[in-house]
Each structure stands twice: as C-alpha cells, then as structure tokens.
Amino acid sequence: MTFKAKKRFIAGAVCPRCGAIDKLVMYKEDGKEFRECVSCGFHDEMRFKQNPRELDTRVNVTEEQVKEETQILILDPNANNSEH
Numbered sequence: 001m002t003f004k005a006k007k008r009f010i011a012g013a014v015c016p017r018c019g020a021i022d023k024l025v026m027y028k029e030d031g032k033e034f035r036e037c038v039s040c041g042f043h044d045e046m047r048f049k050q051n052p053r054e055l056d057t058r059v060n061v062t063e064e065q066v067k068e069e070t071q072i073l074i075l076d077p078n079a080n081n082s083e084h
C-alpha cells in the first residue's frame, strides 16, 4: 500500500470536473479532508463549515428559511446584489 491515508468512496458524489458518479474518494491529510476523483484526477479540499442550519434543514428549519427569504423579498424587492 502506498496510501497512508484511508480513502473512502463517497456514495452518489458527482465529480464537479468530469461529472463521473461514484468516482470521488475522500481522505484525510494534515487534519483536513480532501476529495479526489479517481476518474480524472480532480482533487479538492472538503470544507465542512460549521453550519448547523444546513444539517437541520431537513428537520425543521425549512419553515424558518422560507420566512426569512420572504422577508428579504418584501423588504428589499430591488436588492439583487445580496448573494448569500
């Protein structure tokens, strides 16, 4: 084995470069997590921001998010430059 890091396939992941499905592996190096496409060689650092909202979305934050977006639309109907 030449790999010192464990590489695990990410089920259902799509390579952003070549579009291959189930070709992405993830591995840890220097405390960071990377993903790599075994098909085209694409690799990238996986940034897991601490974003509990995203994790909670499927449970009960959806309503709150909708409300938030609605408020933004109502308050700033012309503000199209707020990408978040």
Ligand SMILES: [Zn+2]
Binding pocket: 015, 016, 017, 018, 019, 020, 023, 037, 038, 039, 040, 041, 042
């Ligand atoms: Zn690829």
